[in-house]
Amino acid sequence: MDPHLLRTYVTVARLASFSEAARDLGYTQSAVSQHIAALETDLGMPLLTRRPVAPTPAGERLLEHAGALLLRLDAARADLDRFAAAPRATLDVAASPLALTPRTLAALPATGVTLRGLSRERVPVAVATGEADAGLVDGIAAPSDPLRLTDIAPLAATGVAEEPLAVVLPAHHPLAGRPGVRLDDLVDARWLDAPDAGIPLDRLRAVHGGPAGRGFRDALRYEGTDTRTLAALAAAGHGLALLPLPAAAGVPGAAAVPLVAPRLVHRVELLLPAGTGREPTGPVAGFARRLKG
Known part of the structure; x- marks a missing residue:
């Protein structure tokens, strides 16, 4: 599961809007749509309804895992960055x-x-x-x-x-x-x-x-x-x-x-x-x- 796609999904679900998510992430709306489609293809199931934009039951289940997964990845990156950082x-x-x-x-x-x-x-x-x-x-x-x-x-x-x-x-x-x-x-x-x-x-x-x-x-x-x-x-x-x-x-x-x-x-x-x-x-x-x- 690509963490970039997962971040896009979490943002769309949080804002309930593809266009708002695009502005928040600095992407085009087309790129956001492609990210969601790629994640749904990878997992083999729909994650969002489009009108209105809302998580499907499978999408709700993914959200239960997504926050902890992304936070753990951020923590791992920060941990590695500390090794390369100069003393503060x-x-x-x-x-x-x-x-x-x-x-x-x-x-x-x-x-x-x-x-x-x-x-x-x-x-x-x-x-x-x-x-x-x-x-x-x-x-x-x-x-x-x-x-x-x-x-x-x-x-x-x-x-x-x-x-x-x-x-x-x-x-x-x-x-x-x-x-x-x-x-x-x-x-x-x-x-x-x-x-x-x-x-x-x-x-x-x-x-x-x-x-x-x-x-x-x-x-x-x-x-x-x-x-x-x-x-x-x-x-x-x-x-x-x-x-x-x-x-x-x-x-x-x-x-x-x-x-x-x-x-x-x-x-x-x-x-x-x-x-x-x-x-x-x-x-x-x-x-x-x-x-x-």
């Missing part, structure tokens, strides 16, 4: 918002740094495909357990911080004065859906292990990345939020009640390209050394 004097770091703690920020060099805020899912992709030299990604896990990251390419993951978790709620909430709270007690509460600024609700549902689709209803969706804004929304009564305890403390009108069950922590990991004989050098090595020290 700068550092490009991709980080999910909650991975930016005082400790991780203090480990950055004083100059020559580009820091990119990305979603948790995008950070490993950026490191694997060479968009970033290093990544900082966060999530929730049992104490000392590694995060479960998508298998994109060989990446070395090292835990650099673990912090307790807290439920953020209004200071006048009935649970505000408790020394701790159990997740089981909050299944039917209203929550803030803030996938980039807090712990995503799908992770809460997963660790709770209840019936699919039950509990942790979202009352308001916040699509920003500012943790203080999320905590302020919780303080104003728009829903509960789960945050690392240090990030949840000190917000006016909010109470941060430690999560005591299940036993979970907020974990931050450093991601670096991995491979036989590969050791970080230059600013990447210094950054990793300061984080691990």
